[in-house]
Amino acid sequence: MRVVAGERKGMPLKAVTGSTTRPTTDKVKESIFNIIGPFFDGGIALDLFAGSGGLGIETLSRGAEKGIFIEKDGRAFQTLQENIKKCRYEDCTELFRTDATRAVKGLLKRDIQIDYLFLDPPYKKTEYYDLVEVLVANGKLSERAIIVCEHSTEVNLPKEYGSFTLAREETYGSTIISIYKNGI
Template sequence: MRVVAGERKGMPLKAITGTTTRPTTDKVKESIFNMIGPFFSGGIALDLFAGSGGLGIETLSRGASKAIFVEKDGRAFQTLQENIKKCRYEAVAETFKTDAARAVKGLLKREIQLDYLFLDPPYHKKEYYDLLNSLVDHGKLSEDAIIVCEHSVEVNLPSSYGKYTLARQETYGGTIISIYRNEL
């Protein structure tokens, strides 16, 4: 695993061993950013099931001004913190070792607008995609926010989350990347 592009291009990232997380491969990560970017002028990212932090770190490397990482697994969280430190993003990264539902409740209390939302929960936990509704309903996404959902081919997501509609969908083996945008 590595940072694919931007100011930290080529920086190797530590991955988590075992089956508790499923890191997004470099090939899929590059495809995601070719679809949504590839580079940004500021903005806040939320990497909700961060694992080792690959998607949020990639967003920072490509120009986002801040990233919020949420991961509840202890080993994954430690690896996430190591990767952030290695990339020297401590000043622009917030990390939370907690469950995604609790993290979203905390975000609802903050004055924040998210520009990039990455949602890659455990594939067997389809209910976690419902957290999107809470963020949308409480106005926590900017008008031009981009939502990226990584899910199993067995999971069918809705055509929209509020005003954010499915703009693109790509399949990579057993994984689907669904991208939602506000089509103003």
């Protein structure tokens, strides 16, 4: 696993040991960023279920100004901290070791606008995709926000989350990447 492009291009990232997480492969990560835009001019990324932080770190490397990482698993959180430090992103990140539902409740209390939302929960926990609707309904996503959901081929996500419409779906083996944009 590595950073694919941007200021930290080629930086190797540590993967979480064990079977508690599914890191997004470099191939899928590269494909996601080819679709949503190769580089960014600022913005805030929220990486729910961050694991080792690959998607959020990639977004920072490509120009996002801030990353918020949520990870509940202790081993994954430790790996996330190590990867953030290795990439020297401590000054532009917030890391929270907590459940995604609790983290979203906390975000609702803040004056914040998310520009890049990455949601990759455990495949069997489909109720977590409802967090997208919570963030949209409470105005926590900017008008230009992009939502990226990684899910099993067995999961059917809605075509819309408020004003955010499914713009594209790509299948990689047993994984689907669903990308939503505002007002398509």
